[in-house]
Amino acid sequence: MSYLSTTDFAEDPAFVDRFKQTMKGNLDLSWMDAARERVRCRPQNERRGLTFRDLDVGSYGFTEMPELIRQNRSFAPRGAAMPPGLPDLQAEVNRKSEVWAYNVEGYYEEAMTRQWNATTDIPWAELQEAELPEDIGKAYAQLLTFLTEVEMIATDVPCKWMGRLNADFFEVKNFIATQAMDEARHAEIFRKRALTTGYGLMRASAQNEFNLKFLRDADSFAEASLALHLQAEGMVLTLFRFSEYISPTDGDKKLFRLVMQDEARHVGYGMQHLKWVLDHFPEKREVIHHHLDEAENFVFGGGYATEVMEPFIILSGKGLKKENIEQGVRITVAFQNKQTDEYFERLAKCGMPERRERSRLWKMVELGKEAMGLAS
Amino acid sequence: MPVSFPSIAFFQALQGEMRAERDRFSRLGFFDTTFGVRVGSTTRGPAAEFVLTFEVFDCVRVAEGLAGAETDFVIDGSFAAWRDMLDNIHELGGADTAHSLNTLTHFGEGLQVRYDDPDGHDKLYRFAESIQEFLDLSARIDFDYADGSRPPARREKARRSGT
Numbered sequence: 001m002s003y004l005s006t007t008d009f010a011e012d013p014a015f016v017d018r019f020k021q022t023m024k025g026n027l028d029l030s031w032m033d034a035a036r037e038r039v040r041c042r043p044q045n046e047r048r049g050l051t052f053r054d055l056d057v058g059s060y061g062f063t064e065m066p067e068l069i070r071q072n073r074s075f076a077p078r079g080a081a082m083p084p085g086l087p088d089l090q091a092e093v094n095r096k097s098e099v100w101a102y103n104v105e106g107y108y109e110e111a112m113t114r115q116w117n118a119t120t121d122i123p124w125a126e127l128q129e130a131e132l133p134e135d136i137g138k139a140y141a142q143l144l145t146f147l148t149e150v151e152m153i154a155t156d157v158p159c160k161w162m163g164r165l166n167a168d169f170f171e172v173k174n175f176i177a178t179q180a181m182d183e184a185r186h187a188e189i190f191r192k193r194a195l196t197t198g199y200g201l202m203r204a205s206a207q208n209e210f211n212l213k214f215l216r217d218a219d220s221f222a223e224a225s226l227a228l229h230l231q232a233e234g235m236v237l238t239l240f241r242f243s244e245y246i247s248p249t250d251g252d253k254k255l256f257r258l259v260m261q262d263e264a265r266h267v268g269y270g271m272q273h274l275k276w277v278l279d280h281f282p283e284k285r286e287v288i289h290h291h292l293d294e295a296e297n298f299v300f301g302g303g304y305a306t307e308v309m310e311p312f313i314i315l316s317g318k319g320l321k322k323e324n325i326e327q328g329v330r331i332t333v334a335f336q337n338k339q340t341d342e343y344f345e346r347l348a349k350c351g352m353p354e355r356r357e358r359s360r361l362w363k364m365v366e367l368g369k370e371a372m373g374l375a376s
Numbered sequence: 377m378p379v380s381f382p383s384i385a386f387f388q389a390l391q392g393e394m395r396a397e398r399d400r401f402s403r404l405g406f407f408d409t410t411f412g413v414r415v416g417s418t419t420r421g422p423a424a425e426f427v428l429t430f431e432v433f434d435c436v437r438v439a440e441g442l443a444g445a446e447t448d449f450v451i452d453g454s455f456a457a458w459r460d461m462l463d464n465i466h467e468l469g470g471a472d473t474a475h476s477l478n479t480l481t482h483f484g485e486g487l488q489v490r491y492d493d494p495d496g497h498d499k500l501y502r503f504a505e506s507i508q509e510f511l512d513l514s515a516r517i518d519f520d521y522a523d524g525s526r527p528p529a530r531r532e533k534a535r536r537s538g539t
Contacts (some may be wrong), residue, residue: 253478
């Protein structure tokens with residue numbers, strides 16, 4: 001209990017007197033005259049319901065929010081009157097450009113309506129009947145182990161930052177709350193699926209965890225978002241689509257379609273955030289490049305660890321025979337190319353087309369292809 | 377009276393099936409995208425193009441032609457590739473492991489996804505389950521192809537494993 005009140009209320013005469021007056025019916029009512037804007041918001045589209053966009057009016061809205069939040073240091077909801085004496089909660093992130101994204105309010109509403117349930121939305125009974133060959137089953141269980149590790153840190157990162165953002169960034173805080181729920185559900189579903197394969201969880205990945213630690217320990221929310229939402233989740237989105245492609249059963253296909261929906265929404269936020277930053281603070285471009293340099297270094301180390309890549313090869317080639325492995329390597333290389341290409345496409349769309357030339361990631365992909373005897 | 381694939385009537389029939397499943401699509405959540413469908417030419421006819429617009433929980437517009445249309449992405453494939461997918465859905469009541477839209481488009485082996493904007497492209501994935509369930513509704517439609525042939529009759533599916 002490190003935070004203590006400066007007042008012992010039960011012993012404070014002024015407080016006790018005011019409390020007694022209120023209980024006698026002598027109301028203060030000063031709050032009724034608080035200077036604030038009167039509004040009555042309505043849904044613009046009744047089929048959609050009342051959305052955050054419908055509340056974007058005057059001092060309650062987000063469009064007119066300044067870049068620097070100097071006034072509100074408390075939990076006062078944006079638009080509320082702020083009496084003297086509100087505590088300074090020492091939010092660490094008070095610049096709009098560090099968190100804001102075009103359409104963040106839309107991503108939030110989409111997230112809320114597209115929630116699903118890992119316990120009841122997957123045909124678990126049907127999946128239990130599916131017997132996987134041992135090599136496929138073990139490879140799949142290893143892939144699920146890797147994905148569980150990834151999703152646990154993906155839950156921790158938005159949670160870590162949520163309370164550090166200024167309360168005025170209400171829509172962003174709510175969006176990353178949905179992200180934390182999404183990622184927790186992903187960790188849940190991958191764990192559940194691993195434990196229903198008949199093989200359980202396989203081996204954790206040191207290389208992968210170095211990458212995850214880099215994501216968790218970002219120095220700022222802007223760095224965390226760049227590395228998590230755009231770079232890592234962008235690559236994981238392609239990985240989920242690939243995982244749907246190589247999934248052994250219909251139930252697994254559905255599982256990956258559901259997780260890819262959430263992941264694509266997080267990537268959308270990441271893209272719209274980077275666009276916002278570059279549109280409003282183009283001078284940050286070089287800092288972003290430097291952060292991506294290191295993020296990509298970790299990607300190579302994490303994503304290409306044997307316990308991560310080999311399951312892809314086995315699942316793609318559908319087995320461990322020589323011809324299966326050869327086919328699996330071809331498909332996995334095609335996946336890596338697609339993953340890398342889509343990552344640079346997204347950066348280009350955000351306003352960083354030069355990243356494709358500047359990045360060492362292509363070189364790393366080429367090294368991987370050379371090692372597999374598939375030099376282009 | 378069967379509708380023909382590809383035709384505007386086919387997609388209007390899908391639109392009608394989606395409206396009949398409002399509760400199911402409401403549970404899947406907001407579904408806001410406009411995408412194109414292109415079915416390659418055959419000896420029996422030129423390429424066919426359609427635009428489908430989804431808003432909130434509904435398919436709100438079905439139109440012919442891609443010229444001038446603003447789409448998030450276009451799903452493009454030969455008539456044979458579309459037929460392969462639709463036959464599979466019709467026969468099994470829903471796509472099996474080899475015929476889900478993501479599987480067919482992932483490496484462009486069956487169908488290709490064309491797009492200008494990666495943000496628009498990502499909507500294929502943001503709404504992946506809604507799009508798959510929309511296409512799976514074609515299992516209920518009475519339709520035939522331009523040569524008069526029909527998709528296979530429904531059989532009990534053995535869809536569990538593609539390995």
